[in-house]
Amino acid sequence: MNSYEDPDRSLSEHPRLLDDESDAYQLGLKNRALASSTEGITISDPSQPDNPIIYANEGFERLTGYKRTDVLGKNCRFLQGAETDQATVAELREAIRDERAVTVDLLNYRKDKSKFWNRLSITPVRNAEGKTTHFIGVQSDVTARVEAEQALRRTNARLHEASERMRNDLEVAARVQRSLLPTELPETDRLSIAWAFRPCDELAGDFLNVLQLDRRHIAFYVVDVSGHGVAASLLAVTIGRLLTSRVSTSSLLVRQRKGEASPRVIMPAEVAKELNRRFPIEEQNGLSFTMLYGVFDLETTKFRFVSAGHDPVVHLPTDGPPVLIEADGMTIGWMEDAEFSEQVVSLQPGDRLLMYSDGVPEAMNADLVPFSKERMLEVFTRDRTKSLHDSIASLDQAVDQWCQPTGPIDDVSILGLQVNDPKR
Secondary structure, eight states: OOOSOOHHHHHHSOOOOGGGSOHHHHHHHHHHHHHHOSSEEEEEOTTSTTOOEEEEOHHHHHHHOOOHHHHTTSOGGGGOOTTSOHHHHHHHHHHHHTTOOEEEEEEEEOTTSOEEEEEEEEEEEEOTTSOEEEEEEEEEEOHHHHHHHHHHHHHHHHHHHHHHHHHHHHHHHHHHHHTTSOSSOOOOTTEEEEEEEEOSSSSOSEEEEEEEOSSSEEEEEEEEESSOSHHHHHHHHHHHHHSOSSOSSSOSSEEOOTTOSSOEEOOHHHHHHHHHHHOOGGGTTTOOEEEEEEEEETTTTEEEEEEESOOOEEEEOSSSOOEEEOOOOOOBTSSTTOOOOEEEEEOOTTOEEEEEOTTTTTOBOTTOOBOOHHHHHHHHHHTTTSOHHHHHHHHHHHHHHHTTTTOOSSOEEEEEEEEOOTTO
16 A cells, blocks of 8 residues: 555645634634734724723833833833934824824834834724724834944945045045146247147046246156056156256256356256156155156257157158157166167158157057057048147047047057248
């Protein structure tokens, strides 16, 4: 004989339900269920004055510390205290007045005056005619959850405040760094000057400028500090303060000794050598920088420059192909007592020079293909019939479009000059 039950037979049998039991059994079981619930349960009678509690289970006693004999016949407001939120209390009263269910988190007080967060759910009980005869209240201790939520809100508020302070500090630092860029270009009929600058972050490692050193000489430079962020920005600002045309003890570009009638323009190689002496990489937390620094002579139309680990200058003659002009020189800070050699370019009316950071040729597209020097030369040459300003803007736009949809991942600095014929 098979010892297993017939599955068809077991599925066909109906379970024994509470409704099948006698009224007395049902009532007894429901009372035992209410009494043994771990939640606090109360029943109040709104037909009596002040809607008093007429039943409280053991869970309520454990939760509040009050015995049933302490609370029967009283309104449950005795659980409220000085820090109980009155707006939440008003919400409860309104729901009871409207005879509708409501659930709130309310700060209550135990018999020993200790506080706890009470998840209170009140539900009206109606008779066959639909009249509310009682209210059932279910209380749960949710102190741990509420305190965790409050702690999280406090933490988020502190993080927001810290983020705001950091954002404000970054904005101030960015404004300081933007002060390193050209504000007013030298006014001269001999030269047209244009530039573009596109930082990849709030704080850039690149900066450039054009400065009138005296009536005859104009300085051009592009500096690229390794890395980005606060450290690179601070180093950039420090360097920028030294590369000034104002005669002072800190300026590396012009110098006026006692007794001299006018300031003396410092040659590019000497400027690079002094920067290399002042900024050894081991004293800059591993940061270094490349630089292209040149001085244009308005009388001779010659451009004398030095490159410290920087990309070559592009010379675009009026009617010839572009030429990359290399200038050997070590990155600033890499080697003590490094020497820097100068290059001199003689320019004719209509000739253009292009200076830039490595963020131009090394800009990557979505397939990680670099923009390249070849493409840069192609764009710069193609736009030779445009104004210098439009030509530089066109190159900047070409780099940005190449890097879409994310944009350049490195700072982009572009600086150009064109020699003009003063007779025209």
